[in-house]
Structure formats: structure tokens, C-alpha cells
Amino acid sequence: MQTGNLLLLLVVMVAGAYYLGHRRSYALARPLGGIRHLHSLPFYFAMRSAMWCAIPAMVVLALWLAFDDSIIRQQVLASLPQQLQPTDASSYNLTLSKIQNVASGALPTSFVEPPIAEAAQRLQSLKQTSAMALTVVVIVLCMLGGAWAWLKVSPQLRARQQVERVLQTIFMLCATVAILTTVGIVLSVLFESIRFFGRVPVTDFLFGLQWSPQTALRADQVASGGAFGAVPLFMGTLLISAIALLVAVPVGLMSAIYLAEYASNRVRTVAKPALEVLAGVPTVVYGFFAALTVAPFIRGLGESIGLNVASESALAAGLVMGIMIIPFVSSLADDVITAVPQAMRDGSLGLGATKSETIKKVIFPAALPGIMGGILLAASRAIGETMIVVMAAGLAANLTANPLEAVTTITVQIVTLLTGDQEFDSAKTLAAFALGLMLFITTLVMNIFALHIVKKYREQYD
Amino acid sequence: METAQQLDKRSLGNNDAAKDKAIKEQDTMTQDTPYPEQTVGSPYVDDPKMRLRDVEVFYADNQAIHGVSLDIGKNEVVSLIGPSGCGKSTFLRCLNRMNDTIDICRVKGDLRLEDQDLYDPKLDVVELRARVGMVFQKPNPFPKSIYDNVAYGPRIHGLANKKYDLDEIVENSLQKAGLWNEVKDRLHSPGTGLSGGQQQRLCIARTIAVSPEVVLMDEPCSALDPIATAKIEELISELSESYTIAIVTHSMQQAARVSHRTAYFHLGRLIEMNDTDTVFTKPEHDLTEAYITGRFG
Numbered sequence: 126m127q128t129g130n131l132l133l134l135l136v137v138m139v140a141g142a143y144y145l146g147h148r149r150s151y152a153l154a155r156p157l158g159g160i161r162h163l164h165s166l167p168f169y170f171a172m173r174s175a176m177w178c179a180i181p182a183m184v185v186l187a188l189w190l191a192f193d194d195s196i197i198r199q200q201v202l203a204s205l206p207q208q209l210q211p212t213d214a215s216s217y218n219l220t221l222s223k224i225q226n227v228a229s230g231a232l233p234t235s236f237v238e239p240p241i242a243e244a245a246q247r248l249q250s251l252k253q254t255s256a257m258a259l260t261v262v263v264i265v266l267c268m269l270g271g272a273w274a275w276l277k278v279s280p281q282l283r284a285r286q287q288v289e290r291v292l293q294t295i296f297m298l299c300a301t302v303a304i305l306t307t308v309g310i311v312l313s314v315l316f317e318s319i320r321f322f323g324r325v326p327v328t329d330f331l332f333g334l335q336w337s338p339q340t341a342l343r344a345d346q347v348a349s350g351g352a353f354g355a356v357p358l359f360m361g362t363l364l365i366s367a368i369a370l371l372v373a374v375p376v377g378l379m380s381a382i383y384l385a386e387y388a389s390n391r392v393r394t395v396a397k398p399a400l401e402v403l404a405g406v407p408t409v410v411y412g413f414f415a416a417l418t419v420a421p422f423i424r425g426l427g428e429s430i431g432l433n434v435a436s437e438s439a440l441a442a443g444l445v446m447g448i449m450i451i452p453f454v455s456s457l458a459d460d461v462i463t464a465v466p467q468a469m470r471d472g473s474l475g476l477g478a479t480k481s482e483t484i485k486k487v488i489f490p491a492a493l494p495g496i497m498g499g500i501l502l503a504a505s506r507a508i509g510e511t512m513i514v515v516m517a518a519g520l521a522a523n524l525t526a527n528p529l530e531a532v533t534t535i536t537v538q539i540v541t542l543l544t545g546d547q548e549f550d551s552a553k554t555l556a557a558f559a560l561g562l563m564l565f566i567t568t569l570v571m572n573i574f575a576l577h578i579v580k581k582y583r584e585q586y587d
Numbered sequence: 588m589e590t591a592q593q594l595d596k597r598s599l600g601n602n603d604a605a606k607d608k609a610i611k612e613q614d615t616m617t618q619d620t621p622y623p624e625q626t627v628g629s630p631y632v633d634d635p636k637m638r639l640r641d642v643e644v645f646y647a648d649n650q651a652i653h654g655v656s657l658d659i660g661k662n663e664v665v666s667l668i669g670p671s672g673c674g675k676s677t678f679l680r681c682l683n684r685m686n687d688t689i690d691i692c693r694v695k696g697d698l699r700l701e702d703q704d705l706y707d708p709k710l711d712v713v714e715l716r717a718r719v720g721m722v723f724q725k726p727n728p729f730p731k732s733i734y735d736n737v738a739y740g741p742r743i744h745g746l747a748n749k750k751y752d753l754d755e756i757v758e759n760s761l762q763k764a765g766l767w768n769e770v771k772d773r774l775h776s777p778g779t780g781l782s783g784g785q786q787q788r789l790c791i792a793r794t795i796a797v798s799p800e801v802v803l804m805d806e807p808c809s810a811l812d813p814i815a816t817a818k819i820e821e822l823i824s825e826l827s828e829s830y831t832i833a834i835v836t837h838s839m840q841q842a843a844r845v846s847h848r849t850a851y852f853h854l855g856r857l858i859e860m861n862d863t864d865t866v867f868t869k870p871e872h873d874l875t876e877a878y879i880t881g882r883f884g
């Protein structure tokens with residue numbers, strides 16, 4: 126049976142186990158005089174049955190699917206005669222794909238050596254056996270689990286606690302998955318970066334002022350090794366993010382204050398979702414808005430006052446990105462400002478403070494942690510944003526603080542480094558990992574810094 | 588009289604269900620006791636600090652205060668008592684226009700602080716609230732240091748030119764609020780770290796730091812233990828030497844201890860107002876008597 130169908134069947138069986146558990150608990154309760162004589166509600170008995178039915182079967186299913194491919198592959202390859210045995214990684218892949226193609230019928234048997242054709246057949250039959258065995262095992266486990274749980278239902282069974290424990294474990298596993306994924310990503314980025322730093326010295330990377338990672342086509346070409354100085358990228362990222370934040374923080378904060386403190390209920394119910402729509406616009410749309418509308422406008426404006434503006438400029442990208450991240454600031458800030466207790470406002474107003482004084486001196490400090498959170502979120506969005514920059518700020522790695530020139534950012538360079546046909550272990554692709562690591566460290570440091578600020582200046586109300 | 592009472596009941600009929608029930612319960616107890624046509628006792632004094640006439644307050648279409656008239660004399664402590672929901676807080680909040688912060692609240696009538704009409708559209712509310720300060724039921728110190736809490740008002744109103752002046756205001760206010768000795772060594776630790784009673788005294792210090800003429804207190808002791816309450820009552824008596832005070836309280840002992848005159852509210856009406864002694868020893872109206880003898884409330 127196919128895995129999809131098997132899963133479906135599993136769902137049906139679990140539902141059945143749930144139903145049976147439910148029925149049995151009621152059946153047990155009736156002679157005792159109602160469900161209040163059971164240790165737990167029937168729901169928990171039912172859940173317990175469903176869990177017994179589902180969990181062992183799911184575990185086996187997952188393990189099976191994870192390992193059966195490689196085991197089968199090994200067996201098939203082992204059955205090949207000596208001279209066809211693959212010797213290195215690439216011939217291993219070649220032989221394997223040959224066998225797989227024959228097995229799937231994409232490659233006629235007449236095109237390959239007879240042992241390969243035989244192996245293909247073997248592969249096919251092994252796969253079939255495995256699928257069949259899996260089906261049987263899963264169904265049997267399901268039934269056994271369900272039956273066991275069904276038999277164990279009794280008025281004294283502490284089903285509620287057991288369900289609680291299982292749920293707790295599931296939650297914990299989910300959290301672990303998230304953490305392990307993060308750790309895995311960080312480690313892989315770290316190792317690739319170390320490989321990169323094996324070819325390009327760390328100092329060159331961190332302090333180099335020139336970024337041109339194009340490795341040579343010909344050996345005698347200029348800068349054939351490429352230059353991997355990341356400073357221009359950092360500057361570009363900083364510049365664009367700073368412009369974006371300069372737009373988003375004041376506008377976002379003030380609109381949050383307006384929404385939370387001044388706007389009537391009617392205005393708020395319309396304005397808040399409208400603002401949040403900004404965050405839902407795909408970044409590509411912002412990108413061409415920046416490239417086609419804002420950039421030419423800035424260019425025209427600059428020319429009219431005699432400034433030389435590049436057609437792709439950091440300013441255009443930054444402005445549009447700023448608009449995009451307004452809702453990150455405003456929405457969070459609005460929430461925390463509204464959460465400041467009315468008693469604080471009353472206290473301040475009662476002392477003869479005006480509304481804006483109250484906001485400035487009482488509400489704002491009390492809401493600061495949340496506001497910082499919003500700004501931080503906005504900042505990390507700005508740093509991570511790629512599309513708008515590609516479209517509006519260009520790819521030229523200029524080292525400049527002039528917002529009217531074209532710049533590029535770390536994320537954009539990662540994209541360009543990894544697109545196209547590249548050997549995976551060239552300095553060029555490895556540079557992407559090093560950039561990623563830098564990005565990660567930057568946001569991490571920023572987070573820690575912000576947390577520190579929040580802790581220091583936080584004004585806590587109950 | 589009978590018809591007037593029925594009318595009243597009908598006009599209250601569009602309140603929400605829970606309140607309806609509460610009112611009905613009270614009604615059964617006070618069924619035979621009609622409201623007086625006019626406040627009994629002596630609600631007026633000569634040369635009052637605050638002169639309040641025909642005050643009516645509405646929350647949307649719901650009338651919470653019905654034609655209340657009374658005076659608050661200079662350096663007098665007036666206590667407002669009455670069963671829960673009778674409109675004491677609502678009335679008190681009219682006196683420094685804190686009701687403005689509630690959108691649906693409307694106030695009618697002639698309310699004066701000396702000669703100043705409180706609801707004059709040209710009046711600066713901010714200035715009014717500096718003259719009529721308020722202490723709330725739940726202590727609400729700002730999440731700032733003790734010093735900054737007290738200095739908050741003076742800073743806003745520019746009452747101190749130099750740091751030295753401000754220090755003096757802060758010390759004086761804390762002295763008056765009877766908190767100085769307890770906090771003088773930790774003026775710069777957060778006000779929210781104080782105990783409930785200390786917090787309430789901090790709020791009083793904060794209020795008197797702007798030297799108001801009138802201080803309104805809405806059940807200032809309801810969150811405090813007897814010792815803290817005693818301290819605040821003592822403080823109120825001292826403050827009455829230099830301030831005019833209106834205090835809402837649920838404790839009749841407290842009203843008897845601290846106030847010169849007492850006003851008894853009932854379902855949005857001022858039933859009786861008189862010298863505190865008279866109210867508690869010889870109440871003129873049956874409703875007042877019923878309340879202070881504990882028959883309801």
C-alpha cells in the first residue's frame with residue numbers, strides 16, 4: 126500500500142479506537158451510575174485509546190520510511206558482481222541512478238549490462254516487499270495498541286494523567302525539534318564558514334574593502350581569485366536598514382500612539398487592519414514599486430536640484446522597505462500601549478498632565494519593552510529583506526555612505542552567490558555561508574543588546 | 588410621592604440585568620421609603636470652596652446622578668457615603684473633570700470652584716486638575732522612582748526652577764504624607780516596590796506636591812490594612828488644615844472619624860447632608876438611617 130493511503134487508513138483506525146474507547150468507558154460507567162464514577166472523563170479514555178493506537182504505529186512508520194531506502198539500496202548494490210561495484214562517490218551515484226531509472230522504466234533494460242537489469246528487478250521487488258511489510262506491521266501495531274488500550278479501560282484507570290503526560294512529551298518533542306533545527310542550521314553554517322576561512326583569511330573577509338567574488342574564467346584574468354572583503358556589504362546593509370528604520374520607527378510609533386490614544390473606536394477598527402495590510406503585501410510588489418516608481422521619482426527630484434542620483438539607489442530601497450516594516454512597529458507598539466493600565470493614565474491626568482505629557486512620561490516608558498520588541502522585529506526584517514534591494518538598490522558593492530548611490534546588501538549577495546551553476550565547494554559559494562554567519566551574529570548581538578536596554582530602562586507596572 | 592417613585596423605577600428599568608437585580612433588592616428594602624423631594628439637612632455653607640448645583644451625570648442614556656446640589660466649604664473634609672453603585676465616584680470625578688476621560692459620560696449642572704465654572708468650555712482642564720487633585724481607590728504609583736513620582740506634577744507645571752527647589756518640594760510632600768522617614772534613604776528606588784499603604788501615601792504625596800486647593804479621594808483606604816488606614820486617616824486630618832478634601836468611603840467609622848460633614852447618596856440622589864455627628868447620631872431621613880444602621884448597603 127502507498128504511504129499516503131496507509132496514513133489515511135491509520136487515521137481511520139485511530140478514529141475507530143477513539144470511538145471504541147469512548148463507548149467502552151460509557152458502557153463501564155452505566156452500571157456504576159454515570160460517568161462521575163469513572164476516574165476520568167470518557168474523553169480521556171477515548172484519547173488514551175487513540176494514542177495507544179496511533180503512537181507506536183506512527184513511530185514504526187517514521188523509522189521505517191527513514192531507513193528503508195538506504196537499506197534496500199545497500200542490499201541491491203551488494204548484489205552486484207565485483208567489477209560493477211562502485212568505487213567512489215560519483216560512480217556510486219551513477220550506478221544507483223542507472224538502476225533506479227531501469228526500475229522505474231525510464232531506461233530500457235537493453236541499454237544496460239544484464240547485472241544492472243537484474244539489480245533493478247531486485248530493487249523493484251525489495252521495494253514492494255518493504256511496502257507490503259510496512260502495511261502489515263503498521264496495521265497490526267495499530268490494532269494491538271488499540272486493543273490493549275480498549276482492554277485496559279476500567280473505572281480506576283488514571284487516563285487523564287496519562288493523556289496529560291503524553292501531551293507534555295509531545296509538546297516537549299516539538300520544542301526540541303525547533304531548537305535542534307536551529308542548532309543544526311547554525312552548525313552547518315559554521316562549518317561551511319570555517320571551510321571558507323580556510324581559503325580566504327578571516328581578516329580579509331572582515332576588513333576587506335572590496336567585494337568582487339567573481340572567480341576567474343581564465344587564470345590570467347585580473348583579480349582571478351576574487352576579492353572577498355565584506356565591509357561594503359555590511360555598509361550597504363546598514364545604510365538601507367538605517368533608512369528603513371528612520372522611516373518606520375517614527376511613523377510606526379506615532380501612528381500607534383494615534384491609534385491607541387486618540388483615535389475613536391470607529392477609526393481604530395478600520396485603520397488598524399488597514400495598516401497591517403502593509404505587512405501582507407508581497408515584497409516583490411514593493412520591489413517593483415521601489416524600482417519603477419520611487420527610484421525614478423527620487424532621481425528626478427535629485428536632478429531638479431542638481432544632485433547626481435544613481436538610477437538604483439539605497440534611498441529608494443530604504444524608503445520602500447521602511448514603508449513595508451511600519452506595521453511591525455505600529456502593531457506591536459499599539460498593543461503594548463493599549464495594555465498600559467488605565468490607572469496610570471488617570472494618575473497622570475489627575476495631576477494635571479496633558480494627554481501628550483502623559484504619553485511621553487508615563488505610557489511610553491511603561492510600554493518601552495514592547496516598543497523595543499517591535500523595532501527589533503522591524504530591524505531584523507529590514508536586514509533580512511532581499512527582494513526590494515535586488516530590484517531597487519542594485520548589485521554593485523560600492524563602499525559608500527551616500528544614500529543616493531547604488532549599494533548592495535549581505536542577503537542580496539548570498540542570493541547571487543548561490544544562484545547559477547557553481548561547484549558547491551568553490552570559495553564563491555562558501556562565501557555565502559560566511560555571510561550568513563555574519564548576518565546571524567549581527568542579529569544575535571542586536572537582540573542581546575536590545576534585551577539589555579529593555580532590562581535597564583524598563584519601568585514596570587504591576 | 589408614590590407616583591414619583593414609580594416613575595423613577597421605570598426610568599431605571601433600562602439598565603442592564605445584573606444592576607436591575609441589585610436595584611430590585613434594594614427596592615424591596617426601601618419600598619416604603621420615598622426619596623425626599625429635596626436633600627434633607629443642610630447641604631449648603633457660607634462662602635463655599637466648591638459650589639455644586641443641579642448636577643446630573645449620564646453614561647450614554649443612563650442617568651447616574653440626579654440633580655445633586657451641595658457645597659464644600661473651605662478647609663473642610665466632606666465624606667460621601669452610600670451603597671455601592673449609587674454614584675459617589677461618578678460625582679467625585681465631576682469635580683476635577685476626570686469624567687472627561689470616559690467618552691460616553693456627560694455632565695450637566697452648575698459646578699464652581701470658587702468663581703470658576705468647571706465646565707466652562709474656555710477652562711483649561713489641565714490647570715483645573717492641578718487645583719483639584721485626585722487620589723484613587725487603588726494605589727497607582729507610576730513605574731518610576733519614588734522621587735520621580737512625587738516630582739512628576741511639579742515638573743510638568745514648572746513649579747521648581749532648580750534641582751534644589753524640586754528636592755525641597757519632594758521632601759515637603761513626603762513629609763506631609765507621612766512617608767518621608769520610611770523612604771528618605773531610597774528615594775531613587777521604584778515606587779512600585781513599596782507596600783500598598785506606602786504606595787497610597789506616595790500617591791497622596793504626589794497629589795499634594797502640586798499644591799492643589801482641593802483633594803478628592805475615592806476610597807483611598809479600601810485596599811489597605813487597618814494600620815495603613817489609620818495612618819492615612821491621621822494624614823487626612825492633618826491635611827485638612829491646608830486643603831479642602833472630599834472623600835468617598837465605604838467605612839462609616841472612617842467617615843465619622845475624618846470628616847466634618849457627610850453626604851449620603853442613594854441611587855444617584857443626594858438624600859441627606861449634614862454635620863457628620865448629626866448624620867450618624869440623628870439621621871433625619873429614613874434611608875440614611877437604614878444605611879448607617881446597616882439595614883442595607
Ligand SMILES: Nc1ncnc2c1ncn2[C@@H]1O[C@H](COP(=O)(O)OP(=O)(O)OP(=O)(O)O)[C@@H](O)[C@H]1O
Pocket residue numbers: 606646649651670671672673674675676677678689
Ligand atoms: N464608565 C462607566 N460607564 C457606564 N456606566 C458607568 C460607568 N461608571 C459608572 N457607571 C454607572 O454609574 C453608576 C454609579 O457608579 P459609581 O462608580 O459612581 O458608583 P459608586 O457609588 O462609586 O459605587 P462603589 O461604591 O461601588 O464604588 C452605576 O450604576 C454604574 O453602573
Ligand SMILES: [Mg+2]
Pocket residue numbers: 675676677805
Ligand atoms: Mg466608586
